[in-house]
Amino acid sequence: MKRKNRSWLTTLVSLALVLTLALTGCNSGNGNSGASGEGGTAGNSTEGNAENKGNSGGEATAAELKGTIKVWDWDEAFLKKMVPEFNKLYPNVKVEYTVVNNNDYMQKLQSGIASGSDVPDVILGEMNYRGQLFDLDVLDNLEAAPYNFSRDQLLDYLPSILSNTKGELVGVDQSITPAGLAYRRDLAKQYLGTDDPAEVSAILTDWDTFIAKGKEVLAASGGKVTMFASFDDAYRVIREQNSKPYVDGTTINLTDRLQKALETVFKMRDAGVLGKYESYTPGWNTSFAKGDNLFYPMAPWSAKWNIAANDKDGIGRWGLIPAPEGSYTYGGTSIGVYKGSKNKEAAWAYINFAYMSDEGMAINYKEFGNMAGTKAFFEKHKDWIDAGTDYDQYFAGQNLNKTFVEEIVPSVKADQQTKYNAMVQTAYSSLYPLWMKDTSITASAALEKLKSEVKNLAPEATIN
Amino acid sequence: MRIVKWLFIGAITVISLFPFYVMIMMSTYYSENIFKGLPLIPSDFLLENLRTVFKTDFLRVYANSLTVSIGSVVLGVLTSTLIGYAVAKFQFKLRNTLNYFIIITMMVPAQVGLIGYIIEMRHMGFGNTLMPVILTWSAWSFGAFFMVQFIRDTVPGEILECARIDGASEPRIFFNIALPLIKPGIATLSTLVFLWSWNNYLLPLVTINNAKSFTLPVFISTLGIVHRTDYGARMAALAMATLPVLIVFLIGSRTFIKGITAGAVKG
Numbered sequence: 001m002k003r004k005n006r007s008w009l010t011t012l013v014s015l016a017l018v019l020t021l022a023l024t025g026c027n028s029g030n031g032n033s034g035a036s037g038e039g040g041t042a043g044n045s046t047e048g049n050a051e052n053k054g055n056s057g058g059e060a061t062a063a064e065l066k067g068t069i070k071v072w073d074w075d076e077a078f079l080k081k082m083v084p085e086f087n088k089l090y091p092n093v094k095v096e097y098t099v100v101n102n103n104d105y106m107q108k109l110q111s112g113i114a115s116g117s118d119v120p121d122v123i124l125g126e127m128n129y130r131g132q133l134f135d136l137d138v139l140d141n142l143e144a145a146p147y148n149f150s151r152d153q154l155l156d157y158l159p160s161i162l163s164n165t166k167g168e169l170v171g172v173d174q175s176i177t178p179a180g181l182a183y184r185r186d187l188a189k190q191y192l193g194t195d196d197p198a199e200v201s202a203i204l205t206d207w208d209t210f211i212a213k214g215k216e217v218l219a220a221s222g223g224k225v226t227m228f229a230s231f232d233d234a235y236r237v238i239r240e241q242n243s244k245p246y247v248d249g250t251t252i253n254l255t256d257r258l259q260k261a262l263e264t265v266f267k268m269r270d271a272g273v274l275g276k277y278e279s280y281t282p283g284w285n286t287s288f289a290k291g292d293n294l295f296y297p298m299a300p301w302s303a304k305w306n307i308a309a310n311d312k313d314g315i316g317r318w319g320l321i322p323a324p325e326g327s328y329t330y331g332g333t334s335i336g337v338y339k340g341s342k343n344k345e346a347a348w349a350y351i352n353f354a355y356m357s358d359e360g361m362a363i364n365y366k367e368f369g370n371m372a373g374t375k376a377f378f379e380k381h382k383d384w385i386d387a388g389t390d391y392d393q394y395f396a397g398q399n400l401n402k403t404f405v406e407e408i409v410p411s412v413k414a415d416q417q418t419k420y421n422a423m424v425q426t427a428y429s430s431l432y433p434l435w436m437k438d439t440s441i442t443a444s445a446a447l448e449k450l451k452s453e454v455k456n457l458a459p460e461a462t463i464n
Numbered sequence: 465m466r467i468v469k470w471l472f473i474g475a476i477t478v479i480s481l482f483p484f485y486v487m488i489m490m491s492t493y494y495s496e497n498i499f500k501g502l503p504l505i506p507s508d509f510l511l512e513n514l515r516t517v518f519k520t521d522f523l524r525v526y527a528n529s530l531t532v533s534i535g536s537v538v539l540g541v542l543t544s545t546l547i548g549y550a551v552a553k554f555q556f557k558l559r560n561t562l563n564y565f566i567i568i569t570m571m572v573p574a575q576v577g578l579i580g581y582i583i584e585m586r587h588m589g590f591g592n593t594l595m596p597v598i599l600t601w602s603a604w605s606f607g608a609f610f611m612v613q614f615i616r617d618t619v620p621g622e623i624l625e626c627a628r629i630d631g632a633s634e635p636r637i638f639f640n641i642a643l644p645l646i647k648p649g650i651a652t653l654s655t656l657v658f659l660w661s662w663n664n665y666l667l668p669l670v671t672i673n674n675a676k677s678f679t680l681p682v683f684i685s686t687l688g689i690v691h692r693t694d695y696g697a698r699m700a701a702l703a704m705a706t707l708p709v710l711i712v713f714l715i716g717s718r719t720f721i722k723g724i725t726a727g728a729v730k731g
Contacts, residue, residue, distance in 0.1 A: 098675055104669055115583045117586045
């Protein structure tokens, strides 16, 4: 009897295991069956796109469009404003939205896809997980029908960060994120001798000068004021400045991609010009108002979310310059359409309206400060940019968006995102707190450690 | 000696209550001011934080969480007790196998079965409702295991035999004789289910896509997000969310401790 019981047990356990495997197995395979048509014919046709929506022809089709679309977004204020505006033009499209924390977005999406339950029609890809999302292969190619969008409409640096490894354009930009450096005017005046953006950026021609100046600032302030608040801030800037494709199939060329960036940041660490904060921690947030750091990375969204949120008394206290040695991208979110969506036209109409059309951008730009990633936006709405925004007051009236568009956008470079980018970032995030504290670790030792960590996360990859 | 004892107990109490105190103090601060120093004195931002919380659907969310937790307690404790009673006190075919099966399922992390569970729920038509978050307690291996052990140790077979000889029906034996004996076990289990379902994050996160059905933990995580985390508002919401748990624990703690130690010493 005992023996019999045991064999029963083994059968049960193995059955359960097989079932589990089968379930997970068949889910990871889906999505590949979708057509991967090349958007070859897309470039020449712009009909149906945002620019035509304001015309009388667009109105009729807009009212005819019917259905329900699901949107998962983290910005409830944006949805509450934008959805009713969208419905004025598209009365028969119902937008059901769910507020999802961006840290949980990927997990929720993956379980939705794997279990075949709710998946949104409009999917957001925040930079932290964008590579992972694109490699899931669940987003539609926007250059194919029914979207017929063209990458030529986007700013030149954008298609590479909005395309998957197959080269398909799978998203448009929520708001462009070219970045420079924000600086404290009071500290700049005191330690660099000027608070004028043009003069500050003329002093800091390259990173070596930046470090040399940093040492002077450190000495003059009695060791109190550093150039960047965090090791991570410096790394983010310099890593993205040296942007170039480095993932080729399963080969990850880490040395080629990160060596220079790490060496520069380690040089800064050794010179003592980096603060002791880990970025995006409460301490780091507080440092904006505290005034023990000169520079912070800054993209257009940072004015609201970093500067105004963390330094509410900081009117007139800040300035913006392009980073030494060129611009970079900082954060950002792509907006794409789910391959399995039953209402692709409606989903695209929403994206078009909210993120690219004249009517939508009038709200999106003026109320939320988002700038569309299209060339047309900057050609048509020069007057909006010239008018400035409310956040300019934090920067002593400096026209932020004009600075971004004219001085920072021209030299931006950006990487294509794959799941390996996300893994490299995960590995780095777990390692850098030690690197900033333990000065006996050299840049080359750090790079080797990073490689072995990435190897643990991606055993199938070759890492150089 | 007595003074030392009370001083010691006092110190422990202060240490364990301190985090709660800090949480309540934090809820009175403007988010960005919280981390400038240790917030020990109340600030003036409580009303603002409460406004942020109540501007949303906080009461509905609170009701959702209560529904889920109470539903889970009733369902989880009922099934666990029935399983425990059956396995501990009845002889039937495959009884041992069932017992092993319960222990084995305890070893499988919940995350492994998650996708399968969501598929199951979708096919039962419970997508986007509170049901998946409650029903998960109906097959709760830890509860069943706990009850098997507890009933085995606290309900003497002889009493059940006597009742049977006196002509009591099986349901009557269970409800009138076994249940009163295992009250401490039920109280312990209820406290546990309540705490765990109240704090459950992963399951509601992946199964509920409708803001109307959000539970407290998921809701709190969406307060003041993107690049700014509104810690002040979150702390205010958390303080309110912790209250029922504290009350439940205070009420249940006496029996809770009895339940944990029951069966530890064999009489």
